[in-house]
Amino acid sequence: MAYDYPTEKLAIYLSDDAGSDFTFYALIEASNFAKHWLPFCTKFMVEPRSPEAYFSLHSALHHRSQEWTHMKKLFDEMKERVSSVVEMGKVPKEIRDQYKGFSEWDNGLTKQNHQSIVKIIIDGKNHDDVDIDGCVLPKLVYMAREKRPQHPHHFKAGAMNALIRVSSEISNAPFILNLDCDMYSNNPDTMKECLCFFLDGKSSHDIAFVQFPQYFNNITKNMIYGIPDQVINEIELAGMGGYVAALYCGTGCFHRREALNGKKYVEDLNGSVHLDVQTKKKVSKPVNELEEACKLLVDCKFENGSQWGKEMGLIYGCAVEDIITGLAIQCRGWRSVYYNPKKKAFLGVAPFSLGAALVQYKRWSEGMFQVFLSKYCPFIYGHGKIKFGAQMGYCVYLLWAPLSIPMLYYATIPALCLLQGIPLFPKVTSVWAIPFAYVFVTKNCWSIIEAISCGYTLKAWWNLQRMLLFRRTTAFFFSFIDTVIKQLGFSQTKFAVTAKVAAEDESKRYEQEIIEFGSSDIMCTMIATLAILNLFGLLLGIKNVAAWNLELVSKGLNKFILQTVVCGLIVLINLPTYEALFIRRDKGRLPFSALFKSVTLALLACVIYII
Incomplete structure (x- = not known):
């Protein structure tokens, strides 16, 4: 007004x-x-x-x-x-x-x-x-x-x-x-x-x-x-x-x-401009x-x-x-x-909490993937009506949900294979390791340059990488599953409202930049499980590799260095998760039920994979 x-x-x-x-x-x-x-x-x-x-x-x-x-x-x-x-x-x-x-x-x-x-x-x-x-x-x-x-x-x-x-x-x-x-x-x-x-x-x-x-x-x-x-x-x-x-x-x-x-x-x-209906x-x-x-x-x-x-x-x-x-x-x-x-x-x-942020992204990614699978897919509905670059631009967001599959692969398989001593990448001394290193270094350097040019601090960029991991392995993954179920006709669209009101202690932790977990729901449990799994993979995997190659430790690690880097980065990015599981005592920590479920699921995954 x-x-x-x-x-x-x-x-x-x-x-x-x-x-x-x-x-x-x-x-x-x-x-x-x-x-x-x-x-x-x-x-x-x-x-x-x-x-x-x-x-x-x-x-x-x-x-x-x-x-x-x-x-x-x-x-x-x-x-x-x-x-x-x-x-x-x-x-x-x-x-x-x-x-x-x-x-x-x-x-x-x-x-x-x-x-x-x-x-x-x-x-x-x-x-x-x-x-x-x-x-x-x-x-x-x-x-x-x-x-x-x-x-x-x-x-x-x-x-x-x-x-x-x-x-x-x-x-x-x-x-x-x-x-x-x-x-x-x-x-x-x-x-x-x-x-x-x-x-x-x-x-x-x-x-x-x-x-x-x-x-x-x-x-x-x-x-x-x-x-x-x-x-x-x-x-x-x-x-x-x-x-x-x-x-x-x-x-x-x-x-x-x-x-x-x-x-x-x-x-x-x-x-001359023609509109198909006259203004009343x-x-x-x-x-x-x-x-x-x-x-x-x-x-x-x-x-x-x-x-x-x-x-x-x-x-x-x-x-x-x-x-x-x-x-x-x-x-x-x-x-x-x-x-x-x-x-x-x-x-x-x-949103003041991690759960509210993930719920918001789940709704967005689920709805956008539905658009991609519908008659309104930009490559079909927009063909000949909007530019091809615009069609591709739309699909950057419409395909958020299936992006969860490759991210989940990198968040689970390298850690499990490290436990078994199975190499996934070329030796670091091999010429075939160069493409992997090139893509990784170039992508992240360019990402940092973009972020800083847009006003990010380095810590803000790192927080964004953590949230990208969390979103893609939880909100995007569950939206992918829900969309597939809806396409098969087993459920209907629901609208999840994002909570935007915080309690006083929650608001205080937000201002201190402390992540608000505070829940044992399926998405927080998923985050904790992947964090525990990669911690197991990093610690036990390195121990096993060193034991199996006692006389040729350097040659053994040579095979697993890229794999170890992947697990190590996931562990580093999850430091707030470990803190919420084992150290914090405020209401924003992950409850004991989430700790029990995540450790159990991680151990179960390790046992099944090893067997």
């Missing part, structure tokens, strides 16, 4: 799939606070304009004034009122009586079973819809689409499509910003910058969306979980943008409404009529027999609805832009 942009041209929509009266109440409180906050931002050129982010900055302390103190007090009081209502467990009667919208919750709703709710909190036409300076506030709309247990709701894609329809009825703006609830705008001029791409008369007519990279405000210096991957943000995704086929990443993206609605972009030989003009209606009309657009049966989720809006049936939707839009003739300004446009919240 506080963008540096004409407020009468802004409309903000909040989608609350849970249909919570607490969220509705919090939005009302936020709208009242905005009457004070927006003039404050304009007067003092406040940045960032998210009050939570602004007041948490140390720099804000240097600008304390009577206005600053008053605004901070208003913000704290607003948060306190919302928190007290949540702790109370219900919205008080005096508040419910004050706002007619609370009548929607009179029948008792649940997250998965509630009717359509659309409430225009700020319309911009009433005398109360102004700030304390008398300026019109942006439109503000609360929406909870109907959800019933017997009807599929299509997760985030369904919520986005419902928002598209509701916004088309109320404001019908030509451009849409799609932003996740855990992100905020870090630059009040982002709207103006983005419109430069859409409104450039010479080369903007075929731009469907402008994608900004994902960055986070809670990142530690050395990026303990490898998030964000700066190399992906600054090199790989920028390369995709060079093919005018930037990936749609699901948040921080400005869309052209007509492209998102399924229209095709066609340009004839004379350079919005007819002004009273607020009550608008709300009732919008409810019909977001009930469970509205999409039945329509093209929503197929040719219109975000595409259904995939956990990464953003990637598949962006590809479909590009294949309809539109271009997309990747824009990474020096001043970050949006900031979000990165």
